[in-house]
Amino acid sequence: MGRALGLLCLALCLPFASAQAADIIPTRSVTANGMTVLFLEQHFLPTVEIHALVKVGSAQDPPDKAGLANLTASLLDEGTLTRTSRQIAEQIDFVGGSLEAHAAEDFTTASTRVLKKDADLGFALLADMLQHPAFHKQEFERVRTQILGEIVSDDDDPGNVAMKAFHQLIFHGHPYSWPAHGTEETLTKITVADIQQFHAREYLPNQTILVIVGDLTQDQAATLVQTHFGSWKKGTPSPYQMKKPASIERKMVQLIEKDLTQSTIVLGHTGISRTNPDYYAVTVMNYILGAGGFSSRLMDSIRDKQGLAYGIMSQFDSRLMPGAFFISLQTRTDVTNQAIAGVLTEIKGMRDAPVTDQELNEAKSFIVGSFPLRVDSSAKLANVLAQVELYNLGLDYFTQYPRAIEKVTKDDVLRVAKQYLDPQHYALVVVGSIAKAKVKQ
Structure with a gap:
């Protein structure tokens, strides 16, 4: 029964997956x-x-x-x-x-x-x-x-x-x-x-x-x-004038005590808006840093080499105004400081030297290749189309997105890493047994 349902779901999604995003x-x-x-x-x-x-x-x-x-x-x-x-x-x-x-x-x-x-x-x-x-x-x-x-x-x-x-x-x-x-x-x-x-x-x-x-x-x-x-009456919306979030000027730490065997860590700062011209270069850079799953540097270092976490990821939450950039993970209480230091090391590494050709090519290949999966159902497609209009990305977005990713170079990745990653000014939140973790501030 489960196999039959799975095949049915696959059949329903195949028309969308097989259609070229550029044809939208x-x-x-x-x-x-x-x-x-x-x-x-x-x-x-x-x-x-x-x-x-x-x-x-x-x-x-x-x-x-x-x-x-x-x-x-x-x-x-x-x-x-x-x-x-x-x-x-x-x-x-x-x-x-x-x-x-x-x-x-x-x-x-x-x-x-x-x-x-x-x-x-x-x-x-x-x-x-x-x-x-x-x-x-x-x-x-x-x-x-x-x-x-x-x-x-x-x-x-x-x-x-x-x-x-x-x-x-x-x-x-x-x-x-x-x-x-x-x-x-x-x-x-x-x-x-x-x-x-x-x-x-x-x-x-x-x-x-x-x-x-x-x-x-x-x-x-x-x-x-x-x-x-047709009969819905137009009106004058409220004249909201939301200001851009202020940048973090210093390191900020908040430790929250909970009786847990693990520490939950979030580290980051403000990021970029969806309309930022560097959005595509940041997307490639962040894939290499922590959004690429087992292909990412954070997963390779923090999980595979040091054994400090089962999973770790980084994300740029892009909105109308600059959203958050953050890295999140859970680790054993006794290695909390080691995990935080490891995260900061990887952030610095992104800023200090260009990524490799292999990292760049794999990141761009995955991002472009997986793009059709973002629109492989009518619901996903409608959601993306609404945001394309909201952010004024243009009706040729489905053609331009892969092209914009393909154009990203190693120099672009290094430039945006230096501009949008800051290992000195950030917010750090740790939830767990703070007395045992002995978090360095």
Whole structure:
């Protein structure tokens, strides 16, 4: 049975995987009410993915009410002016579709996937929850309590504790410093009125990117958009002017005591934005440093040669504004300092000398070769298309991305390593038995 399901999943994904990413050429239009629509006609499967990205996220939350954008998004499918939450769930379940919404730091997404024959219902449900959510008091209390429970649960996970503390250190005073779901303190301050006002002010067609991928014609898609979103009234969004996060000027250390047999370590600093021209060179550099799994220097040094960790990785979290660069791992308490020193050694190594030809070629080959896997389903493709529009990357992105990676040289890698890696000014968070670890500061 498991093998049969696996073969079915493979068959469903093969049409997407076999298609060349460079062949993905969506059409772009703007409706009369200001909504940007990207449409990609695909007839591999009789399905339609409808993905809405609203340009508001947790970065726009008031500091004392962090979690507002996420709570608003979480309530979108919990009842509208004409449908109860149960009716919405039953309608989408009856046709075997999916419907979901959530907020990230820079944007909120709401999406649905249905069979072609149910496209009208999919559009109707998504449009209804975006335009006419009811925000019933009972649902508000239930969902908020559920999120509060998730926050409490997260506090039991040393990895979540470490990342939360890390973001507060490197983004101090910036909206990126608080979790998208908020905190126990801020969530309890949010009222139904706050949700209603936030939605009325921010959920506007001229702040929305609508992506449609699937088994429709251009005319069919345009008709469905006009039918279900044409009456949505445009407005004036709030004039947010988010500043760039400040760079770290000194080494910062936070040690969090927990009775554990391992230390959870996060080390890093601010990184780059998604629109930074060096994004592609940084992607190659970071693959070699720690994003390349067993091919990375961090894994080779910290795991294979020194035996200090089972796994270790590095990441640049690129957003509208510069996000975080971090390296994370877990290690035995007694070798915590050795692991931290090993990480800093590898960061310095990236800055001190060019990478080898083999490292460069393997990194570029993997990144380009795995690129189609990022769009091997209609859901993934719709998500990427929405962000291509958000970051203004151009409709030729699927052709240009591999080319931009291929152009990266050893000199580029060394240059961005020197510019965007700093082994002197960074934040270090360690969660574990601090007294036993004896972390050097």
